[in-house]
Amino acid sequence: MSLISLREIGRTVRLPDGKDLEILRDINLDVEAGERVSIVGRSGSGKSTLLNQIGLLDTPTKGMYRFDGIDTKRLSSAKRDRLRGREFGFVFQQFNLLPGRTAIENVMAPLLYATGREFWNRRKLAQAALETVGLGERLQNLPTQLSGGEQQRVAIARALVRKPRAILADEPTGALDVETGQSVMRLLREVTIDTGAALIVITHDPAIAALADRVVRLDQGQLVDEAGTPISGAAIPPAPPAAGAQGVQA
């Protein structure tokens, strides 16, 4: 059973003129635990919308999404929220750190929605996560006192701190220079290898896409092969999880 299983997923939005715009069409995709997948495609191809579906930030208008066998459509809003907080870590292009909070407070934030030991030990866990990303000395720094790369590291620590089973990164290097971007991607790769979390990254950068086990291409809301021909879900079997493996599949 795949960790993430999308079947015939579609997402349509109604435009102000009353017409429907189909952003995603018949998406079939499986992602295994620990797998690293890159999603590539031109701007407006539906990459972020697909990532939002996977991360339960948005709901599909069609199809079925199972996470670890759970039909997410049947979940109440609160259960979806809790599942999202527990099982997904998000890394955004613009970092999206909480303003006015220190690095450690930002990393502690997801643990405010946890219970038991995770909640009570939140400071210790957050400190450990920041040490993991090399920011053990910057715990009390505000986002404005950190460089872009450091802010993204804080965001990665925040994504990791609840030990999610999938980390979803939407152009995580988009706001960084090349060198810093590579360093951030190396970090993301290392931490997902260490934690066994699946990593799904949206990127325009072929070099970064190549770091994944598998590359998924999107064009006009459909999964396509390298030639741009729409493909069905059956044609993109998940790659076997292999720590450190690199390669491109389409």
Next chain:
Amino acid sequence: MTNPITSLIAAVAEAWSELRVNRGRVIVSLIGVVIAVAALTAAVALGNLVEQGQREQSERWGGRAATLAVSMWSSGPTPLSVDDATAAVREAADRYNIGHLSRRGYTSTRVQLPTGVIDVQTLAVDLPHATMFRNSVPEGRWFVEKDGLQLAPRVLINEVFWERLGKPDLRTHVTLTVLAPNPVTVVVVGVSDPGQMTSDSAMVVLADDLAKLVPAEYLHWFSYEYYLWVPPEHAQALQDRLQSDISGSLPAETTVDIRRSDYAANVGEGEDPFATMRTILGMLSGLVLFLGALGLVNVALVTVRQRIREIGVRRAIGATAGRVFFVAVAENVVATALAGMLGVFIPVLGYQLPAVRAWLNETAGGAVGGLFDFPPFPAEAALTGFIAATAVGALVGLIPALVATRVRVIDAIRF
């Protein structure tokens, strides 16, 4: 599984953290609430003082609750003897351990001044009158026990008479000569106007001294009204007993009329004589609080829009809509409760300042020469202010909280 206690603690911790981080905004937004609560609390307290002033004014006319007024007259050929009437009332009062009894009778005395003889309206009372009717004495003093033993009767004069005498210092043993018709020297010990008699010269004397100050024939048709201050809960029973006892000890042709003279006597069960004033003050206070709340809503809505992206991020990292709602409301409740405490503290502090107290005393009790009993700061005013602030916080918090929860997560993150 979620643990509700941990969730609650976590939500409160989050709300507190929000307050701490946004303290600048919170302080600015709550200035209006502090002012509104201070105004509300002050208005309630002021209302209390005005009520006290009005009550004291009523009590100066009709006595404190419960005051029984006893009038007697004879329908026979001869008038009722003042001494008999007084003895009957005193005997009855002693029987029921009523310690506060005062006669009150109006007459006129002739006073010799350097410029000639004038008629002075004179009120004869007993010692407890000042307590029973909250009589203030702006200058000098009220009667004391030993005044009744003095050869020269002690008197109090009203402000008009005192001014007519040139406002002499009462410590200099100011005397007057009363023609009764033989000259009698009286000593002025205080300035007071318990009977609020006239705008002309007036005098107060002890009832036991009255016979020394008026010709005997004046007293032939003279009568007193007798006032007894009794516990309100026993007023009705005592009224009935006194009626029976006093009537029984006087000639058959005597009519004894006993009625309650205090303001509370005309108030029915459960009625509030100050209900109208309270309603008006309450409406004004409510309006002030409403304006404060409007300011708070405004700031809350503006800031929630600024914070939508942040709310989106929190939703992305696991905050449920319910949690965001709770934190937004709790943040407002905690903040406005703190503002409420500050808003209550300001008038409480002001109430203790001597200059403010003097002004309040003049405002509330000016009509009666200042309050007899300056009430402590009313606890209900403080409580009303605090509860109102917290309630406003909860209500106002609902609006941004609803906005925060209705926004789609993905839209909020991109906001």
